[in-house]
Amino acid sequence: xxxxxxxxxxxxxxxxxxxxxxxxxxxxxxxxxxxxxxxxxxxxxxxxxxxxxxxxxxxxxxxxxxxxxxxxxxxxxxxxxxxxxxxxxxxxxxxxxxxxxxxxxxxxxxxxxxxxxx
Numbered sequence: 001x002x003x004x005x006x007x008x009x010x011x012x013x014x015x016x017x018x019x020x021x022x023x024x025x026x027x028x029x030x031x032x033x034x035x036x037x038x039x040x041x042x043x044x045x046x047x048x049x050x051x052x053x054x055x056x057x058x059x060x061x062x063x064x065x066x067x068x069x070x071x072x073x074x075x076x077x078x079x080x081x082x083x084x085x086x087x088x089x090x091x092x093x094x095x096x097x098x099x100x101x102x103x104x105x106x107x108x109x110x111x112x113x114x115x116x117x118x
Contacts, residue, residue, distance in 0.1 A: 020065035038079035
């Protein structure tokens with residue numbers, strides 16, 4: 001199975017939406033998709049935050065994209081190395097997100113067929 005790893009490092013709408021659009025495309029063709037959230041990208045997966053990240057005319061809201069990606073089997077990993085810099089804790093995160101460090105991203109990226117960075 002082909003693998004796509006998506007680095008999500010920003011909560012800016014123009015950087016927060018494309019990872020989900022492309023990730024859903026990968027999931028639609030049966031790719032293994034992993035999202036890795038770090039720095040301000042952690043805000044995407046903080047409880048209650050995705051609702052506030054809006055891209056006009058997007059086909060779905062960010063919470064809908066997240067839910068769809070999770071339903072289709074995408075893995076979502078929060079970067080523990082960024083927790084001290086951002087003040088984010090594991091308790092702040094939405095359900096279904098696991099915790100991983102820099103080595104998690106590097107290992108997954110090394111094995112991936114596609115690595116995307118936003």
